[in-house]
Amino acid sequence: MPNYLSNSKPDFKPYTVDCGEIKAFSYKKTLKSELSSKKVGKQECIDMLEDMMMIREFEEMIIKLRSGAYPSCAGFDYRGPTHVSIGQEASAVGGCIGIAADDQITSTHRGHGDSIAKGCAAIRAMSTDELKKRVPKSKAKGRKDLLEAVLEDHIFKTCAELFGKEAGYCKGRGGGMHIADFSVGHLGANAIVGGGVPIATGAAMAARYKKEKTVTACFAGDGAYANGVVLESLNWAAMHQFTNHLAKGNKFGLPVIYLLINNHYGMTGRADDEVAGVGCLARRAVGFADNNMHAQVVNGMDVMAVRDAVQTAAEGCRKGKGPYLMEIDSYRYYGHSLSDPRNEYRMREEEANWKAVDPIDTFANKLIKNKVMSAARYESLKMQVEERNAVAAGRAAKSPDPEAIDVIKYMYTDGNSEEVPAKHQKVKIVKEEPVIERDAEGQLSYKDAIKEALLEEMKRDGRVMIYGEDVADYGGAFKVTKGLLEAFGRDRVFNSPISEAAICGTAVGAAMVGLRPVVELMYMDFALMASDQISNQAAKWHYMTGASVEVPVVYRAAVGGGKGYGGQHSQTLETMFAHMPGMIVAYPSTPYDAKGMLKTAIRDNNPVMFVESQMLYGFKGVVPEEEYTIPFGVADVKRAGTDVTLVTWGPAVHDALKAAEALQAEKVSVEVIDLRTIVPLDIDTVLDSVKKTGRCVVASQCISNASFTGEIASQVMEKVFDYLDAPVARIGALNGIAPQSHVLEAAFLPNANDIANVCKSLM
Amino acid sequence: MADAVILPKLGQTVEESTIVKWHKSEGDDVAKGDILFEIETDKAVLEVESFFEGKLLKVFAVDGDTLPVLSVVGYIGKDGEDVPDQPPAAVVPATPAPEVSEKKAAAPKVAVAPVASPVAKAAAPVVSAPVVAAPVRLKISPRAKKLAVSKCISPAGVTGTGPEGRIVVKDIVAYLDSYNYDDIKISPSAKKLAVNEEIDILTVKATGLGGRMVIEDVRRAVDEKPKTMTKMRKVISQRLTESFRDVPHFYVTVSVDMTDVLAFRQEVKSQGGEYSVTDFILEAVIMTLEEFKPVNSMTDGTTVTWSSSVDLGLAVGLDDGLVVPVISDSGNLSMQELHDTVKDLATRARSGKLMPDEMQGSTFTVSNMGMFGVDNFNAIINPGESAILAVASTIKTPVVKDDKVVVRDIMKLTLSVDHRIVDGTVGAMFVNAVKEKLEDIALWETLV
């Protein structure tokens, strides 16, 4: 029984769409009223001021470092980006104070402020014990001193990361543009403009699924709001299915607050008159949600206004009213980076106008005026902030660099989910499980083997969820997921919009916070729509954070080659992802392997590009009913031989076996090796075989030009040259574009005969 | 096929030259002898003439370019002929390398205008054009090669049956079988030596007990192994092959009665004069060369160039090889100076201290084997010269003098002559003129 059958009727009665209103600058409260209504405490005000001052001090240090004018780092040569956010401190601090200490953020290439603010907000909320844990070596006693030590340590670790030091938050692997501290809910700055937005969305989706009250605040600039993946994410977050009848018992909007930090410039491109068609960027929300995502425009130079708006949004999120979008109207005093003198595109008068409402000066004056603190206290606070930064930066500059030998350490994790935490072992079967029947010989089709793996893993671990285009009621374009919605419900199996980048990017965010998404890309060709999310985000975060996060996602991508679907539906692209360090690339050739490898992929804590062959979906093979998994990086010798080693993977394995059979009749004995995963690559099995046979042919369905077959050929030549009795040969699809014509496609793809001929040419 | 225009190598030490100015542009018609361009070396500005007739089809260098000598700077050929778009890599290493293959020896085709003649003369003998066929690379798979090495055999004789005739493992195996390789008994030390010395054990005769191959057998094979020639031997080999093949030699022999000159030499010696027999012979030759223009000339087959100075080469034998130091402008030397020069050159030749320029530019060579007890011999003309004089040992011989048989010190001189420029009569006159001088004591009394 399908879960949900639509039944609409045409209805062309005229009506008017009411786009609602977006309020701008509606915060009218005074500090006095906030204090008297106890909406804010005095100390909290001073803390916010101090946090803003810390950010400014830190970024002014960066400017000074560039000219060698920061005394405590004299002689230190800072190399790296200089994207300072001076002028925007109120949005960082207001944003991070407005959410709870254990809420989450994602940030941007201009993220020092967000990073410092999130850390400070979390630190100030810590218990004494928690503080102690952050500075185990400190001799500080009493909460005040301890807090000071932890704040100094926070600046130290931030600086050290900026300076590429081992002591940095990400061990110097990420730097300022990729800084993250998962211990305080900082899910990472992102040097890809807009790249963090689907991650925040995915993290919010995970919170919704886990029914945790965590809110994610997503910082991104005006520039980012022209980027496809950002718009895809907004659409994603507002999907009706999260809140309507389809959500059944979990009607809960995504708890995400999109903080659109409008500083009026991309790098130099102007949101105002130039590269956008709306006067108010908050209008973006109108296109995606009937409730306009509660959009409003907030004075980003007023920390109290930002705090207030974000607080309200966070409260709403916790009630399931998310997502929220607010445009924070702000300004950066400096250029995009210090190499940008900004006089080509804006006037100094404009800067002066904004500086006149400087978030720090205005707030400090208010605090003094309202007797929250004295002018003298402000002066001493300035000194304290300066001194703290100087000490921390000096320590960071002198701290050790990472060891060069460790340059590729942290690329992959050994982690996996062999142990499922007890709370995730309890899995609810909503209705009936799909029945997967074996034939009399105990065989399953490749497709059913994959489904069985999904079914078993979803039953085994409640953190595994499936989504993608059409995977729910319809069961996927190739019916691989048919029946899983019925078994597990729409919280765990749902249709996504046609947003490949958001599919892949939300999976990264969800994986970062503890889920294990298995997402489907239908045709592998569509993975190119999500290149950034797969290659820059999923693949890189473990390394870029110095191994402080793992990204256990599985991207299932089906190759359409052989069906006459033409150039955009037929590509064999695993080579592209093998070129992305951090990814695992698997391509099973049999039902047995498909099931065992998918189970391994789901349990592995590395991101996996799991390639499937549509041509093999109906291919049958024996799949035992007992539990088994197949380790990655272990090739399978499909057939032993003595004359030629035929290395292959994916559907080409079957052609290779046919070729071997044919060659047997000609007294040529072929050893066929199915690599199963090309990353990790089991080169030893290949080399041992070539040592024996002296000849090597590498076959795949990738076009040969720049294919992974070349990588294998090259390694064979490098490592066992003296054993070769003939040059290593390769065979793949012709170096062209897959044609639709059946005749042409047959000529395009390698077949058993072609493979046999290449083998023979070496004899 | 179009002819390459080559940046000439003018002088021994010139490694690169600058094209100062082209006189012709791409597309111009060129007659033989037309000035193509001017070049500047560290010594002078020279004009380079064309040796070819046709159209300047391609020019690779522009005015002001500095290029390695012997670079191809253009092509001359028939209108419309195909020429490469890119110059080939510099054809000859910049340092003088005798191992120049034929194609690369385009240098002789480059004419240099008369202004350059002193340099041209020096340059001419440098040119040699032996045909050294590039060794055919054995097509063998790495695996087969490894097996051959481990079995101590040379794969050179194996027939390849792999793709493109490559020798593959099964060919080595078949080859080994055909020699009953498995029956070969060899001592471990012999095998080790064979591996190290790359001795093909299939070619080694086993002399050990029961047909076992022992280390002595392999040592013998090592001694018999072809050894690469030294660089000097290769030069000798190439130059003399070229001369003997390309220069039509004929020979004229005379017997010189040395009795009187030897006595004269002893007399001078007793008065403290230190002259060798060679000094006398060389002086006689120098004087004669000044009389016989054609013998002090050289030819390239189409032109004859006479040299106004006698730059005499003296062949000096070494342990393994031969060098020919040159006594420059020898006609202007006194006997004493000649003696000193010869002594100095010979000593330095034997100790390998000669400068390359001291072995260039001779017009005639004397090869003296007097000290080796030879009755007579024929020498091969040094490339670039017209003749060489072979001096045999002086031997006490019964001869008829004044109708009486007497014992005299007789030495045979044989002149090898390039028949292209010197005919029999001149050759005969030349050797007899030398003979006469050596037998004329009155002459020596004026010289010493």
Ligand SMILES: Cc1ncc(C[n+]2csc(CCOP(=O)(O)OP(=O)(O)O)c2C)c(N)n1
């Ligand atoms: C995908 C991508 N395109 C371009 C860039 C180069 N770039 C870095 S920052 C930036 C401007 C971003 O503007 P905005 O989102 O408004 O952030 P702001 O710099 O104003 O903080 C650009 C284009 C990038 N890092 N990533």
Ligand SMILES: [Mg+2]
């Ligand atoms: Mg901006």
